[in-house]
Amino acid sequence: MTNEIKADSTLDCRGLLCPMPVVKTKLAIDDLQPGQILKVLSTDKGAKKDFPSFCAETGHSLVKAVEDKGVYTFFIKIKKA
């Protein structure tokens, strides 16, 4: 990938099932500042739909979502307070 997004923090949720990736993401976001980017890795099959829903509901923006060999990677930009 040529223009890889630079994440301010990375959360590894591989091996965790719903609801843990979303819950851990929420807690990780609490520690970040508006405008910062959180990278989340998940192997939960539901994550593909859960993260867009989580972002739509909370107002954070899902900058990028990629899947590679069963691992979903999400880049979430923290919304302004």
Place this chain on the structure above:
Amino acid sequence: MTDKLVKPGEAITIDAETFKKLHAEAHKAMGPKRLAIIASKGTLDMAYPPLILAVTAAAMGMEVGIFFTFYGLDIVNKKKYKSLKVAPLGNPAMPMPVPNLVGAIPGMTAMATFMLKRMMSQQNMMPIPEFVDTAKQLGVKLYGCSTTCGVMGVKEEDLLDGVEIAGAAAFLEFAAYADISLFI
């Protein structure tokens, strides 16, 4: 938006961008969405769904309250919440390697409970006590049914810290303003 008056029956057309903006404003003005759950079952398998939904909703910024009633009260009972069980007898969904009736034999409930706990931990699912702690950490309101406390002889000090004893009216007042209400 213009301040032009709209006559009854007249169609209003707005562009998607304006709709999105108004929708977001309306959403904001209405405050957080609310989820009200009644947890009525005290078996290990049925303790998970209300807690999973509650912590997810709270993580998504919703206001969440769970009303623990009847056997569901065991989920927040200090003496019981660490030892919730699941019975294989009469539960054909339970993946037991023996005929269902064998589930009546003493020890089979303990075995099924052990199996479910092991399946959960193999998938890194938190045990119930940790789920309850997470719910509290995320601000989920926990209500213990006062009638159940009376009927089952559960005292206020038997309930976990942070659990408020409440009656049906109190829960209904909370649920009346909920966007999602679930009976589990």
